[in-house]
Amino acid sequence: MRGVLGQEVVDYVRELILTGTLRSGEKIDQQALGEALEVSRSPIREALVVLSREGLVELIPRRGASVARLSPEDIIDHYALFGVVAGRAAALAAENLDADGIAELRAVHARFLEVGETVSEGADPEDASLVPALLQQLNHDFHRIINLSAPGRTRWLLRHLEHSVPTSYYEFANGWNRAAVDHHAAILAAIADGNPEGARGAMESHLLASGEAAVAELVTRGFFEAGAGPEEEAV
Amino acid sequence: MRGVLGQEVVDYVRELILTGTLRSGEKIDQQALGEALEVSRSPIREALVVLSREGLVELIPRRGASVARLSPEDIIDHYALFGVVAGRAAALAAENLDADGIAELRAVHARFLEVGETVSEGADPEDASLVPALLQQLNHDFHRIINLSAPGRTRWLLRHLEHSVPTSYYEFANGWNRAAVDHHAAILAAIADGNPEGARGAMESHLLASGEAAVAELVTRGFFEAGAGPEEEAV
DNA sequence: AGGGACTACTTTGAATACATTATTCATTCA
DNA sequence: TGAATGAATAATGTATTCAAAGTAGTCCCT
Incomplete structure (x- = not known):
């Protein structure tokens, strides 16, 4: 590497x-x-x-x-951990994020909402293939702004948790994700209010929901179907 | 590897x-x-x-x-993360740990206390060198019993966080650690009471304190003194 | 004298070669 | 017939070799 x-x-x-x-x-x-x-x-x-x-x-x-043999429970657990750590970052953001940061967060969220509503109305069919990537980018930006409030080691761990397992990877693969926007709105509101515990809770809820969505997506991809591995148990 | x-x-x-x-x-x-x-x-x-x-x-x-250039703030942050994740495990233990597990936890804690009090009284001077290792082992057992209540992925992350940075490594290097025992007692009480939030908070406090102790120990070892690295800044 | 460019050397990253261990398949014995 | 043992095969872990990038030191030029 x-x-x-x-x-x-x-x-x-x-x-x-x-x-x-x-x-x-x-x-x-x-x-x-x-x-x-x-x-x-x-x-x-x-x-x-x-x-x-x-x-x-x-x-x-x-x-x-x-x-690795990851079960649906492992994925759920992973997202719960992700939520706990990201929740810490969100709480710190609610305490420390300055006006500029909050404005930037609002801007990203607004654009997120805009793109999402556009696509849910069926418009822009010619570049519809770009929409998932754009949504994912905006989603990533949203979280990145929040995470920048956290100390270096927390950001380091968040980066690892993000790659360690299917995370936001799939969240917008199937287009618009209504629930994610509501969650983001709640997180944004709590941070803008300077409400650390509210931000923490909203972030944890967001990632718990994301975990369930990820498991559903992984099931359709056959992720949990075991292959012929050396540890395979005979029935 | x-x-x-x-x-x-x-x-x-x-x-x-x-x-x-x-x-x-x-x-x-x-x-x-x-x-x-x-x-x-x-x-x-x-x-x-x-x-x-x-x-x-x-x-x-x-x-x-x-x-890696780790600052004292990085170490503190790392322990805070450790606390957040271990706190989750402690909360789950408060919900799920059965009577046998609680009894085992009590036994380990009692032995911990016993060894500690003995050494603090200055007794057993002939095998005093073994005491730090024993205390560390008992400390490890205490946390392991709690962590066993957590799902696999949480345990996986805890293992990594434990090795990633000086953690309990030094806690008992200098002998008896009075604060750790009080913390353990609080954690044990909350778990036995079936009080998840109490257990979580006690665990988080415990690791925050451990982080400060670790930084102090690392300072005496010259851990933060920069060597002649390629990124070295000229003053 | 100071700065920049060129050359020689050192160190890394990747490929290949070698040794050891696991796996497989056939043969044999119960 | 089935299990167990053994050799043959395949794959892993480690060592070694080779090529390219980086580093340092010197020399030359301004």
């Missing part, structure tokens, strides 16, 4: 796992992966170490790597 | 960093490290990836690894 190659491998394998192409428990062949990406095993191995620290891959000495 | 060598390297370098032998920002030479441990650079590189994901090492492409 030092140079560029390892990072590419990380992204590639993460995509394979999160899209359900590689299934839960499935073995990951280093040599096959290396041939597929036309790189040697050195960057492959470093990438697998990264993914194992993220919790997406299980590494067993002398037995190699396999896709 | 696949085989056993990588893990040894991780433990070795972590020790160097946490004891202050390697100082903040100092460059880590792969070849020198390999010669010191008599292993090749392959496991070294994988170990450095692990440590970079833990936040103890900073990895810059084509420039190699250096000890």
